[in-house]
Amino acid sequence: SQKIEQNSEALNIQEGKTATLTCNYTNYSPAYLQWYRQDPGRGPVFLLLIRENEKEKRKERLKVTFDTTLKQSLFHITASQPADSATYLCASRDAGNMLTFGGGTRLMVKP
Amino acid sequence: NAGVTQTPKFQVLKTGQSMTLQCAQDMNHNSMYWYRQDPGMGLRLIYYSASEGTTDKGEVPNGYNVSRLNKREFSLRLESAAPSQTSVYFCASTSGGNNEQFFGPGTRLTVL
Numbered sequence: 726s727q728k729i730e731q732n733s734e735a736l737n738i739q740e741g742k743t744a745t746l747t748c749n750y751t752n753y754s755p756a757y758l759q760w761y762r763q764d765p766g767r768g769p770v771f772l773l774l775i776r777e778n779e780k781e782k783r784k785e786r787l788k789v790t791f792d793t794t795l796k797q798s799l800f801h802i803t804a805s806q807p808a809d810s811a812t813y814l815c816a817s818r819d820a821g822n823m824l825t826f827g828g829g830t831r832l833m834v835k836p
Numbered sequence: 837n838a839g840v841t842q843t844p845k846f847q848v849l850k851t852g853q854s855m856t857l858q859c860a861q862d863m864n865h866n867s868m869y870w871y872r873q874d875p876g877m878g879l880r881l882i883y884y885s886a887s888e889g890t891t892d893k894g895e896v897p898n899g900y901n902v903s904r905l906n907k908r909e910f911s912l913r914l915e916s917a918a919p920s921q922t923s924v925y926f927c928a929s930t931s932g933g934n935n936e937q938f939f940g941p942g943t944r945l946t947v948l
Contacts, residue, residue, distance in 0.1 A: 729878070733876060735896070756862075759936070762878075766941075766942075767941060767942070768840075768926050768928075768939030768940055768942055769879070769926075769937075769939050770940050771936045771937065771941070774934050774936065783948070796900070804945070815894040816879075820936060822935060823881060823884065823894070824881075824935065824937065826871075826878040826879040826880075827878055828876055828877060829878060
């Protein structure tokens with residue numbers, strides 16, 4: 726089955742910088758990858774979806790890339806703000822249209 | 837719209853006790869899911885229901901049962917709770933298509 730790997734160490738960056746989070750998948754190339762944001766004590770919230778045949782997707786200050794050669798997706802937040810501090814989860818579409826989630830990476834943006 | 841709601845928000849059980857976690861969605865979604873989230877483990881699928889009247893096992897179904905009561909409601913039952921079931925439980929729903937999932941606020945369960 727698919728395995729999704731995200732850096733379990735927190736990412737600390739300065740306000741205004743670009744945050745880059747990594748998501749690696751181990752087996753087959755999924756039809757799409759999704760990114761979610763999760764704040765402490767709350768459920769995940771959907772942010773972006775990128776399909777296998779799309780190299781890049783943007784939404785406001787967010788950008789996601791999908792590299793099937795590297796089996797990797799990168800999630801970028803430009804001009805980061807303290808309000809962007811949260812845990813970000815990557816998920817891939819698995820067999821049967823289920824989602825397989827990574828463990829998430831915690832982002833801390835310092836003023 | 838309330839989205840996905842879950843009750844209770846917190847629960848403490850003793851080993852061997854039973855309980856039912858409730859979930860409801862008001863978005864007319866066909867598919868509903870139950871996940872558990874443990875530190876460092878990510879979200880793991882317990883059971884899902886692709887449509888009203890159907891349920892299927894996910895990655896970690898042992899020790900759980902589910903009921904899709906109607907299109908809105910999907911409950912998760914622990915018949916005999918064990919300390920290994922201490923976790924945060926999330927219910928989610930989706931209309932299908934891109935499979936964007938909408939999550940509830942979670943239930944924090946501790947089994948002593």
